[in-house]
Each structure stands twice: as C-alpha cells, then as structure tokens.
Amino acid sequence: PDTTTLGADERKLRLAQIEQVAASCTRCALHQGRTNPVFARGSATAELMFVGEGPGADEDAQGLPFVGKAGQLLDKMIVAMGYEVDDVYIANIVKCRPPENRKPEPSEAAMCLGYLQEQIALVRPKAIVALGATACEGLLGASGITRLRGTWRLYRGEIPVMPTFHPAYLLRKPEDKRLVWSDLQQVMQRLGKTPAPKR
C-alpha cells in the first residue's frame, strides 16, 4: 500500500494498530517469555530512525525500547546529534525479549520483520541507524559489523542505512565511542543537522 501521502495523524493511527496486533503476536516462541511487547518510542514522522536488536530486561518490564543503560547512552547520542529524543523513532528487530538476553534466532527475526517493515513504511525516515550486527542482518541481510560500520547502505534500495556499533557494546568498550560518533556525524551531514552545543 502507498503510504507516501499519509498525514501525521494517519501514520500514528496505523502504527498504533500494528502495535496492537504485535501485542498479541504468537508467531514465534519469544512471546512465551515476554512481560510486555516492545514496539517503539518516538515520533511517527521522524526523519531519523534507530533500530536495535530486541528488548532486554528493562525494556520488557516497561514496554519501551532502549530504556536501560544502553538506552541512556543512546539518548545521549541522540541529543549530541542535535535532536530531542522524542523527535526520532526507535524500534528493534524483535518485539519480545529473548530469554537470558540471547541474540534473536534468525527464524525469530524473520517472523518479526514484517512489523518493522511496516513501521519503516509508515514513518518513512530519511535515514536509519542500524545499531549492531542483528540490526544489520535484519535490515540489510548483511553481516560483519566491523566492516559495515561507517558506510552507507540502502534498505530495500531506497532508505539510506548507516550501520554502527550497538550502545551496549560501547558500554563495554568506551574507546570505540569515537568511531560511532564519526558514523553519526555522517548521518547528521546527510540530514543537515548541526550538533547540539555541549551542555
């Protein structure tokens, strides 16, 4: 369906409808372990979208993506880019928490991908930041985050995707923050964004 002409309210409405469908989803086994499905946070008309892997314990408890330690770092990066956290759109490859924070299985990611595809089609961001290997595999079918990061790719031949390291990785390896910042600067350049003044 053509979503290019939809206004903000219609996009919000349709996203809410998809969220409802996802909330009772039983397409893969991950639903058995969820407390809350984690659909998204942010703006339905965002020019910039972030895609992570899947909910952790904090996200599962709150029903929102990136609200734990990694999420706090992600929010800092978003603000450093000159955005308000509510101006971007944040989602994950899978909507239900994998047990013991393991990576989603490819079959689980495949079962869930339709939701993300609909989210992207409705938000129609000008760029997507793929956070970590799972996001790159899901969005681009490409693996090797160390090689991929910092280089523009295309989602479905149309939306530019910037692969970068996952914020949870940066918590373990803070010296790689400068690499992520240079990737995010490429995104800012493309979107005509100037960094926020240091606060």
Ligand code: URA
């Ligand atoms: N890590 C992710 O990939 N997604 C979240 O929502 C939280 C942590």
